[in-house]
């Protein structure tokens with residue numbers, strides 16, 4: 182693989198950066214007010230305004246040339262057609278197949294992937310209908326009122342985020358809860374006020390080998406059997422979502438009550454697979470399929486739109502621009518929607534587990550900074566917490582602002598709807614970040630001279646604004662697909678495999694090894710390092726164990 186930083190396209194961007202870095206957004210807009218209209222693009226219902234970026238038409242042309250040089254077109258085609266682009270795991274990467282319409286065609290390893298996907302969706306729909314209608318009952322004959330999804334990482338964050346996002350669409354009277362952490366507080370807190378007779382557990386794990394999930398599932402089973410007094414209750418209260426039928430059976434869940442998916446779906450790309458079963462039960466099969474159609478809309482946009490009008494490509498290239506040329510470390514994601522409160526957490530796994538790599542797919546070290554650090558909170562809460570640093574701090578923090586035109590339900594406040602105030606805040610922040618306020622403007626307001634420097638708002642802080650008509654199953658699917666493809670484009674430029682996660686393995690193995698050292702009757706030996714050994718001794722002392 183050629184070093185992307187050795188290409189003429191990269192050098193051209195470095196030169197362009199040197200010329201542009203000292204320029205302020207105020208100047209860029211003064212010279213070219215038309216950029217406000219021009220630097221926008223749409224995909225499905227999503228409108229991206231990227232005019233408030235430290236970029237010009239030339240920047241975009243150079244970035245698109247870089248994407249072409251990195252072979253982005255061929256990589257997109259390779260992904261969509263099912264080539265094994267996850268090289269370190271020798272797997273295809275086909276989350277896009279999860280949302281293909283029923284009449285599409287795609288064969289993977291000799292199988293009709295579209296038929297397989299729809300067969301599982303239909304089984305999920307049948308099960309979800311039975312639970313929602315009350316036809317599926319618990320062991321004592323009562324309908325299900327609460328679904329508890331037990332999973333972690335990709336088997337938790339996606340459905341948990343989407344359930345929160347779409348809970349206004351959940352009308353069957355069934356609520357969902359999510360247990361992920363191996364901290365006993367998670368499962369005990371979740372179960373404390375639940376009625377076991379009306380609780381359904383979904384054990385969600387791609388591998389069905391994840392310690393946290395299996396431990397929580399065992400605890401839930403013990404709780405259920407203890408309360409209902411019969412092992413046979415498990416069959417009516419536990420279903421599984423996994424790619425591994427043998428392990429599901431070994432755990433004691435009937436594989437008739439298992440919903441499958443495939444090794445070509447990465448865990449963090451799986452919320453639209455059977456991993457979304459809890460969400461489907463909450464919002465219904467129709468709304469779930471609307472969400473899939475939303476994903477597919479953006480997939481088609483990504484696959485076919487020219488790069489200069491392609492939302493995921495534009496957002497990813499701007500991410501590369503700030504990461505590799507401006508030295509930015511992080512990207513804030515600021516949804517102006519309380520319903521998207523878990524969206525930043527969801528994106529953290531999607532983006533950072535995918536692109537937090539320091540070797541390329543070919544095993545050579547990367548040649549540029551990779552893996553933006555994603556973080557954020559819903560606006561307006563963030564404004565009263567960390568926006569100070571965004572506005573006046575020393576670091577450059579590019580940010581994605583996400584807003585919706587229509588609320589699900591508005592509340593009238595003094596003189597107007599609360600939702601208008603929410604959107605006014607979004608617009609005010611992006612404008613203040615871009616244009617700031619000069620010392621002259623502040624002094625002209627009669628501010629005492631000694632206060633002026635404190636009040637200067639430097640501006641020139643770049644943001645994207647993603648404006649969406651309304652938060653619906655479809656637009657949620659569109660937003661998730663947008664970021665999935667942003668990750669892919671960035672990974673392509675950096676030459677990394679965005680679909681493996683070897684970096685999480687060592688810690689898991691070491692935790693398994695360390696657990697006996699915490700609990701053994703005799704003081705442990707052979708601990709991995711002096712610092713850990715000292716901490717193990719301290720822990721044992723605090724727990725009253727021999728040291």
Ligand SMILES: O=P(O)(O)OC[C@H]1O[C@H](O)[C@H](O)[C@@H](O)[C@@H]1O
Nearest residue numbers: 334335336386387388391448685
């Ligand atoms: O779904 P599971 O197999 O239980 O995996 C759950 C999570 O485990 C691992 O830590 C991986 O890093 C994640 O990518 C994955 O989503």
